[in-house]
Amino acid sequence: MMGGAFGNEMLHLLFPDVCVVCSALLGEGEEMCCNTCRQEFSPFASPLESETMLRASIAGRFGSGFVFRQGWCRYLFHKGSPLQEALHMMKYGGVHALGGVFGRELGEWMLVGSGGEVVVDCIVPVPLHRMKKTERTYNQAEKIAEGIGAVMATPVMGKLLVRTRHTVSQTGLAAVDRRKNLAGAFRASGVTGGARVLLVDDVVTTGSTMAAAAEALIEAGAGSVSLAAVALAAKE
Ligand SMILES: [Zn+2]
Incomplete structure (x- = not known):
């Protein structure tokens, strides 16, 4: 074996x-x-609970420098947990279908927790750099976004946001340095003016990636950006 x-x-x-x-x-x-x-996945009890923790986590790192409209994370992520293994399999293990499973589950939970109303015009996955996409052949955030989109009958705009450069690994960088590392790393085009965008990723660790991607969307004309992720990393 x-x-x-x-x-x-x-x-x-x-x-x-x-x-x-x-x-x-x-x-x-x-x-x-x-x-x-x-x-053993540690789900949040309610969307509100997850949003509160997400806001606290992001405010703790960026102050008022990163504003988002609404936010949802389904699970609290601990290192070494079965959830980490599942997310790793989705990201590096080639188990694409897992992204769809997590995405549909997240989408249904978002709808139920918000009384059936989640106000977004389009769903945008955080893109991988082209080089990484070639290595892995698919973007797990896009699979999650497609799962959410299917549940909410909302279009997924997979090409709206692009990574403009290959950033060095974020691991080991402090939040401030992560943000610097990512500044200008994304560019958005073709955003409908005033569109309410739901930005999707697999895990929110420091929020630096979400912050840089959201900034590009707002610059391109998005009216607001909300965040959804399968998991929010617990402070270790
Ligand atoms: Zn099992």
């Missing part, structure tokens, strides 16, 4: 009916990830 993420990836490709995290056979109603692993 092979171990580690690579082993899981191979197993999943060969046996799509096994959990991407623990490789247990999936039961009825279980999609990609078994309920035992899911129970």
